[in-house]
Amino acid sequence: MDWFPLYNSLRIALISSVIVFFTGIFAAYYIAKLPRFLKGVLDVVLTLPLVLPPTVVGYFLLLLFGPRRPFGAWFLSVFDTKLVMTWYSGIFAATVVAFPLMYRTARGAFESFDETLAYSGQTLGLNNAYIFWRIRMPACRQGILAGAVLAFARALGEYGATSMIAGYTPGKTATISTTVYQLWRTDNDALAFRWVLVNVVISAVVLLAVNMLERRDRASGKRG
C-alpha cells in the first residue's frame, strides 16, 4: 500500500490548520470591533465558503490562481511556479474551506468573553499583547480549541475544491479523499475500504484527543 495520500493529506491539513488558526483568530478579534455595517459584510464574505458547495469554492480558486488568470499568471512569471495542480494547491482549498469554522467558533468564544477582565488588565498596567495572549486566549481556550479541531477535521476531509485545483495525480497531489474516490471509481473496492478506515481512525483519534484535553482541563480547574 502506497502511503503517500496519508502523508499528503496530513501535511495539507496541518499547514492549512495553522494558517487558519491564526488568521481565524485575528479576523474574529478585529472584525468584532468594526462598525456594524462593515462587520456584517465581512462576516458574510468570510462565512460564505462554509455554505457554498466546495466545487464553487474550487471554481473561484481557479479563477484566481489558474495559470492564465491574472494572479496565477503573475505568480508564474515572477516565481516560475504554478499554483494549481501541485500538492500545495490543496492547501489553498483546505484553508479557504476550513477558515469559516475557525473564524466563527473563535468569534463566538470572544463574544462570550467577559470584557471587564481585559479592562481590569488595562487599569493594572498590563500591555495589550499580554492581555490578549495570557488572559483573553486562555479564557476562550475551549472555543478556540474546538474551532481548531473542527478546522483540522474539515481540512483533512476536503474533497471538492481540492479535486478541482489540485486534481488527482498519484504520488503527487493525491489525498486520502481523492484517493478513495479514484479507487472506488476504478472498482478497487478493497483498497478504497482500507483508506476509508484510515480516515475514520485519524478522525476518531483527533476527537478523542480533544475530549481528553477538555477533561484534563476541567479536572485541573477543580484541583487548582
Place this chain on the structure above:
Amino acid sequence: MSLYVDIKKDLGSFVLETAFEADGGVTGILGASGCGKSMTLRCIAGIMKPDEGRIELDGTVFFDSAKKIDLKPQQRHVGLLFQNYALFPNMTVKQNLMTGLLPYEKDKKKAAAAIEEMMKRFYLTGLEKHRPSQLSGGQQQRVALARILLSKPGILMLDEPFSALDSFLRWNLEMELTHIIREFEGSTLFVSHSREEVYRVCDRVCVMDKGKSSPAVPVKELFESPRSKAAALLSGCKNFSAAHMEKDGCVFAEDWGVSLECRKEAPEGFCHIGVRSHYMMLIPSADVKDRKNMVLCDLVDIVEDVFSIVVMARPKGAKEAAYGAGLLRVEVTKEAWEAFCQKEHPDREIWVRIAPEDVMLLE
C-alpha cells in the same frame, strides 16, 4: 491628592454630564442603578472615552478634549475594583497578584516578597495555588483589592463592592474594606446605590441622577438637608409633594392639600417638600388641640414590617390620583404603635403630625 472630573458623554438613553472634585478621603457617588455611576469610573480609568471634558488627577491630565489629551488606561495608574472583581480565572491567586506588580517590578525576589506581605495583610496565606472559582466572595474581593494595591494606584475606585455578596456577609466585608481604604493614602471613589453604605463608608458624597451629578457635599449634610428631590429620595426620604410658598411663610403641599409651617429658608427653584416617614407622628384624636401642622387622613393600609409598623394614609385634602400617589407613609416603632393603639382604635381616620423642623424644602 485631588481628582477633578468634568465630562460629558452621550449614552443613548441619556447624557452623562458629571462634574465633581474629590480631595483625599472617601468620596461617594450615590445613585440609582443605571444612572451613569459605573460609566463615570470607567471614563476616569480610561476604559471608556467621554465625548468631551476634562479629567485630572494630582496634576496629571488624563483626558482633555480641548487639548486632545487622552492617556491610555495603562498610563493612568488608577485602581478600579470591578463589581465582579474581574479576577483572571485561568490564573492562581498568586499569579493574579503578580499581574498587579508585573508592569512595575522587574526584580523577581522583590516581587515575591511584596506578594507574600500583601497575602499576609489580606489574610490570603495558604490560598496561593487556588483559582478564583475556588474562593468565597469575600476572598475574591480581597484578592482583587490586594492586586490593585500592589500596582500602587494614585486613586482607588470601588464600583458597588458589595453588590455581589449575600447580605449577611456584607457587614464584615464592609468593616474590612473600610479599614483598607482608610489606610490607603490617595483619594477613594466609592460608587453605590445604597445610602446606608455611603453614609457609613464615605466622608463626602455626590448624588447622581440620570447622568447629572451634584457637587460633592459632606455625607451628614446630604442626609440632614438634601437640596434636591433626587438627593432626598436617595437619602431615603419617602414622602414627597409638589409645593409652593404661601404669603404667611407656610408652604402649601399641593399633593396633600395641606398648609405646613416650616423652619427653613426656601432654596432657589423650590418646588417640592419632603418628609421622612419615621419623623411623622401619629396623634390620638383626644390629644389634638392645636391643628397647626396636623393632617387628618383616611387610613388606607397598615403594614407590619420587621421592626416597625408602616401606616399608609391619604390626607383628606389629597388630590385624587393614581394608586399610591398623594399617600403619606408613616413609619413608627412597634412600641409607639402599641402605645397609640391603647389610646385609640385606628379605624377610618387618623391624625398625622408633621413637625415644622422636619419639613425639607427641595428644588
